[in-house]
Amino acid sequence: MQPSPSPSPSIAPERLVTEPSSGQHDEQDQHDQPPRPGPVPVIHPTGLLASDPVAVPDLAPLDLSWLDSGADGRWMESPDEATRALGRILTGHGAGGAIVTGELGDRRETIESALSGVSPDRAVYRLHGSPFAAATPYGALAILLSGLQEAPPAQIHGMVWALADYLRSPGEQPAIVIVSQADQIDPDTITVLAQLSQINRITLVVHCDRPTEAPLDLAALRRMGILTGITVWPLTPTASHGLLEEVLGGTVSRFASTVLWQHSSGSVHRLRQLARDCVVSGKLRRIDSSWVLAPGPLPRSTSGGASTAVLRDLPVRQRALLEMLAICGPMRVGDLIHTGFAAELDELDDERVLEIRNGHSGRLALVTSVQAAEILAAIEPDRHRELASTLEALDPGYLSVLRAAQDLVAAGDAEGAISLFSDVVRATGGRPRASLAAGRVHLAWAESRARAVVGDLDGAEAAIRRSPEQSSAVLSVQAAALAVARGDLRETLACLEVVPAEHRPELLDAGGVFFTSEAIHFRAKSIRAEALALADDQTGALGLLVSLDRELTGFRTLGIINDVLSPYERAVMAESMLTVLLTCGQTQRCRDLAEAVLAGRHGNPHAVLYADLIIAALDAITGYPDRAEQRASRAAAQLEVAGQPQDLQLAIAIQAFCAADRSDPSGGDPSRLLDARAEGHPRAAAAPSLGRLGWLAELFLAWSTGEIHSTRARTARILALADRAAADGLYAVEFFAVASAFQFGEMWLAPRLAETAAGTQTLTSGPGLLMARSVLEDDHDLLYRSLEQLAAAGYAAHFERVSSPLLKDLPPAQLRRLAETAASAARKSGAETEDLEGDPDWMAELTRREKEISRLVVAGKSNAMIARISGISIRTVEGHLYQIYAKLQLKGRAELTRLAAAHAPQRNAS
Numbered sequence: 001m002q003p004s005p006s007p008s009p010s011i012a013p014e015r016l017v018t019e020p021s022s023g024q025h026d027e028q029d030q031h032d033q034p035p036r037p038g039p040v041p042v043i044h045p046t047g048l049l050a051s052d053p054v055a056v057p058d059l060a061p062l063d064l065s066w067l068d069s070g071a072d073g074r075w076m077e078s079p080d081e082a083t084r085a086l087g088r089i090l091t092g093h094g095a096g097g098a099i100v101t102g103e104l105g106d107r108r109e110t111i112e113s114a115l116s117g118v119s120p121d122r123a124v125y126r127l128h129g130s131p132f133a134a135a136t137p138y139g140a141l142a143i144l145l146s147g148l149q150e151a152p153p154a155q156i157h158g159m160v161w162a163l164a165d166y167l168r169s170p171g172e173q174p175a176i177v178i179v180s181q182a183d184q185i186d187p188d189t190i191t192v193l194a195q196l197s198q199i200n201r202i203t204l205v206v207h208c209d210r211p212t213e214a215p216l217d218l219a220a221l222r223r224m225g226i227l228t229g230i231t232v233w234p235l236t237p238t239a240s241h242g243l244l245e246e247v248l249g250g251t252v253s254r255f256a257s258t259v260l261w262q263h264s265s266g267s268v269h270r271l272r273q274l275a276r277d278c279v280v281s282g283k284l285r286r287i288d289s290s291w292v293l294a295p296g297p298l299p300r301s302t303s304g305g306a307s308t309a310v311l312r313d314l315p316v317r318q319r320a321l322l323e324m325l326a327i328c329g330p331m332r333v334g335d336l337i338h339t340g341f342a343a344e345l346d347e348l349d350d351e352r353v354l355e356i357r358n359g360h361s362g363r364l365a366l367v368t369s370v371q372a373a374e375i376l377a378a379i380e381p382d383r384h385r386e387l388a389s390t391l392e393a394l395d396p397g398y399l400s401v402l403r404a405a406q407d408l409v410a411a412g413d414a415e416g417a418i419s420l421f422s423d424v425v426r427a428t429g430g431r432p433r434a435s436l437a438a439g440r441v442h443l444a445w446a447e448s449r450a451r452a453v454v455g456d457l458d459g460a461e462a463a464i465r466r467s468p469e470q471s472s473a474v475l476s477v478q479a480a481a482l483a484v485a486r487g488d489l490r491e492t493l494a495c496l497e498v499v500p501a502e503h504r505p506e507l508l509d510a511g512g513v514f515f516t517s518e519a520i521h522f523r524a525k526s527i528r529a530e531a532l533a534l535a536d537d538q539t540g541a542l543g544l545l546v547s548l549d550r551e552l553t554g555f556r557t558l559g560i561i562n563d564v565l566s567p568y569e570r571a572v573m574a575e576s577m578l579t580v581l582l583t584c585g586q587t588q589r590c591r592d593l594a595e596a597v598l599a600g601r602h603g604n605p606h607a608v609l610y611a612d613l614i615i616a617a618l619d620a621i622t623g624y625p626d627r628a629e630q631r632a633s634r635a636a637a638q639l640e641v642a643g644q645p646q647d648l649q650l651a652i653a654i655q656a657f658c659a660a661d662r663s664d665p666s667g668g669d670p671s672r673l674l675d676a677r678a679e680g681h682p683r684a685a686a687a688p689s690l691g692r693l694g695w696l697a698e699l700f701l702a703w704s705t706g707e708i709h710s711t712r713a714r715t716a717r718i719l720a721l722a723d724r725a726a727a728d729g730l731y732a733v734e735f736f737a738v739a740s741a742f743q744f745g746e747m748w749l750a751p752r753l754a755e756t757a758a759g760t761q762t763l764t765s766g767p768g769l770l771m772a773r774s775v776l777e778d779d780h781d782l783l784y785r786s787l788e789q790l791a792a793a794g795y796a797a798h799f800e801r802v803s804s805p806l807l808k809d810l811p812p813a814q815l816r817r818l819a820e821t822a823a824s825a826a827r828k829s830g831a832e833t834e835d836l837e838g839d840p841d842w843m844a845e846l847t848r849r850e851k852e853i854s855r856l857v858v859a860g861k862s863n864a865m866i867a868r869i870s871g872i873s874i875r876t877v878e879g880h881l882y883q884i885y886a887k888l889q890l891k892g893r894a895e896l897t898r899l900a901a902a903h904a905p906q907r908n909a910s
Helices: 027-032 079-090 104-115 131-135 139-145 156-167 187-198 216-224 237-248 254-264 268-281 306-313 316-328 333-338 342-350 369-378 381-386 388-394 399-410 414-427 440-453 457-465 473-486 489-496 517-534 538-558 567-583 587-599 605-621 625-642 645-661 670-677 694-708 711-727 731-743 747-759 765-776 780-792 812-829 848-858 863-870 874-888 893-909
Strands: 097-101 124-128 175-180 202-208 227-231 284-287 290-293 355-359 362-366
Touching: 079 097, 079 104, 079 202, 079 227, 097 104, 097 216, 104 202, 104 874, 124 139, 131 139, 139 156, 139 187, 156 187, 175 187, 187 202, 187 216, 216 227, 237 254, 237 268, 237 587, 254 268, 254 290, 254 605, 254 625, 268 284, 284 625, 290 625, 316 342, 316 369, 333 342, 333 362, 342 355, 399 414, 399 440, 414 440, 440 457, 440 473, 457 473, 473 489, 473 517, 489 517, 517 538, 517 567, 517 731, 538 567, 567 587, 567 605, 587 605, 605 625, 605 645, 605 694, 625 645, 645 694, 694 711, 694 731, 711 731, 731 747, 731 765, 747 765, 765 780, 780 812, 848 863, 848 874, 848 893, 863 874, 874 893
Parallel strands: 097 202, 097 227, 124 175, 175 202
Antiparallel strands: 284 290, 355 362
C-alpha cells in the first residue's frame, strides 16, 4: 500500500491543534488541554476495543538521488563512475578518447581499472612527457615510431598517415595511446595525436591534474565531443573522514571532516595540509579524545590551491572575469556578454573553471565559494583596489554580507556570521540605506538561520520580527521552522498558512541567489510533514515525503536541481525528512537516509552532524548501546563548541542511557551531567523543548532514571513527559512515552496505551495496541504478536533487557523466535556490519579492512555498495575479497555468508 501524496483527507492538517473534537472531553477538559483529533477507541467493560487504529502504511522506497553528487557540478564522478565511463570509451562505445583529470594516484587507478576490461590483444602504448620530449620534435612519439620499418616522414601530414596505417589495420580496433605530462610534449606530437584520434586511428587517453592543463588541440577536441572530459574527484566524504583520522591519529567528528573535505576540493594533498593548518591555528581541537572543529574562520592554506595556480597562468581577460565573479558573486551571463566577455565565458565554462546555471530570468555565471576564496587569495593588493569600484557598482550592499555569512556558517563559525549582521546594523545606524532595502528579507532570513544553528531560537525569532517584511513567504517558512523546533504545532501551521501550497514553476528566479520560490515551497512542505508527524497524521507526513522525493527527483532528471535547490539546502531538507521518519517509527528508512546524508557530497556539516546523532539514537533504540555511546560521545564533543543545545542534550542523554543500560556507575546522574555540560551554554539552561529531537532526549533521560534512581522515579518522569506532550498536541510523543512506560512493566497503563495507539499512526502503534489488548484481555498470544511485530520493525532493545516484565511469562520457544526475528531485522538493515562487541573467531586472521568488507558482504552488500561505503574503488574491493577467500579457504560470497551464519548462534549465545 502506497501512502497518499497529500495529508489524509479524514484529518485536516489545520485541525491538528486548533479545533476541538466532539464527544471526547467534557467542557472543563477542553480548557485544560487541546483535544485529540482522529479515531479514539471506546473501551468496553470486557476490555475489547471497539475500533483499531489506522495503521500507517510502509513507506515506498525513496529515490534520494537528488541528495548526492549526481548534479553537484564539480563533484561529478567518483572513481567507480569514471572507471565505467572510461571503460565504455576504451571498448568502442562512445567518443574516440578521453581527458582524465584528477589527482595522480587516483587517475592512474581509474585508467588501470578501465584497462583491465580491454582485450589482451589490443595494443596499448604509453607516452610520457619529459624535457627531452618537449625539446625534441616527435620526441614522445619515439615508442610508436620505433615500430615502423621505414624512416618516418618529416611532414606532419605524412607522419599522421604513416602512423594511422601502422596503428590500425583494416578491421582491427584502434590502438590505445595513454599520454601523461602532456604539457611537456612538443606541439607537433600533440597535433599528430589529435589528428589520429580525430580520424579514429587511436583511442587517446590523456591524464592531467586540471582541465586547464590539457593542450589547446586536445581541449578543442573535447569541446567538439571527440574526446570526453572525465573529472575524478576521488576524495568522497567517507574517504575523507577515514584519511583525517589517520592523519590526526584519533577520531574526528563528522562535522569537522565535512568542512575540511569541502574546502579540500577533492584533493588528498590539500586535505592533509588543511588539517595540519587547522591544528596549528586552533581551528581543530581535541575534546574527549575526539577532534572537533572550533568556531572561527578557516586558516589560509599554506599549500596554495588549484584555482590559485590556474589564475596566474590564465590570459588577462579570463583572469579579470574570474576576479569579478569571486568579488561580486554570481553575475548574469547576458550582462557579461554585453561587457565583452563572451569568448572568456565559453572557454572557462569548457574548462570547468566556472559554472553557468540556468534560471527563469536568465543564466548566471558563478564560481564556488572554495574557488572564490582561492582566487581572492591570489589577487594582488593593487589589483584588489582597482576592482573595488566594480564591487560598489555591482553589489547593492548586502550580497557580499550574505555570501560571507553563508560561508562562515558552512565552516562552523555561525557566531562569526551573526557578527556580520550586527556590523551591517551598526554601519547604517539601525536604518538600512536604500541599497539595502531590497535585501532586508535576505538579511533577516540569513541572520535567523545563523542564530538557529547555534540554538538561539529567541534571537532567531527576534531577527524575523525586526523585519518589516516578516509576513513574506520566506520569513514565514523560517518562522515555521523555528516553531516546529520548539514543538509549537499551532504556531507552525499558522506560519505556513501564508505560503502557497501549490507548486508554481514560474517562480524559479535566477536573481534569487540564496533561495528560490521553489526552495520556499519545498521547505514549507517538509516543515508541514514534521508537524503532521509530531501530531497524529503520520500517513499524511509520509505522503508528503514521498511527494517531495518525486518532485526533487524530477528536477534532477531535468538537470536543473541546482537551480531549484542548492546541495546545502537539499541537506537541510534531509534533516526534516530524518525527523519525520524517526517520529513515524520508520527505523530502517531513517537509517538509510542518515547514511546517505553522511556519504553525500553536499557540504552541509550541520546536516551531517544531525544524521550522525540520528544514527546514534537508532543504535540505542535498536539494541546497540556500545556503538550508540561512541557516536553520541563524538557528537557531544562537537556540539559543545558548535552550538545546538537541544541536540547536545540528546547526545548526552544517549550517553547516560547507554551507561545506565550496562549498569556503569561512571555514567552518573544524567540530570547532573546535563547541568555540567550546559556550563558556558546559557541557552541550554532554558526549559528543554519537545520539538525537533527534544522529546527523544527527555525519553532517554527518563529511561536512565530508572537505573540510577528507582523505577517509580522513571515512571513519574515518563508520565510527566506524556502529559506535557498531550497538552501541546504532540500525540506521537505521548504515544512513545506511554508505550515505553508500559514496556517497562507499568501494565496499569494499558487503557491509556490503547487510546494513544489508536489516536496515532506510527509504525509501532499497531503493536502498541496489541500489547494493550493483551493485558486487557489477558491474551499472551496478542502479546507475542505485538513483540514480534516490534522486532520485525527493528525495535530490538526490548529483547536485550531480559528482565522486562513483558518477557517473563513467554515460553522459551517464543523468546528464541523473537531473538531470531530481531537478528534478521538487524541483518536486513546492515546494522550488524559495524558491531563493536567483538569479532568472531573466523575473522582472527583478517585485517581490519578485510573484517569490514566481510561484514558488508554478509549483510548482502554488492561490491559497488561496499566501495561507496568504504570510500575505495571496486577493484580494491575485489582485491580484498581475493585475500579474504584465500585466507579463509573459501570459494566465494555464498560460502562466506554460510560461514558467518554457522558462527552466528555461538556469537549470540556468548
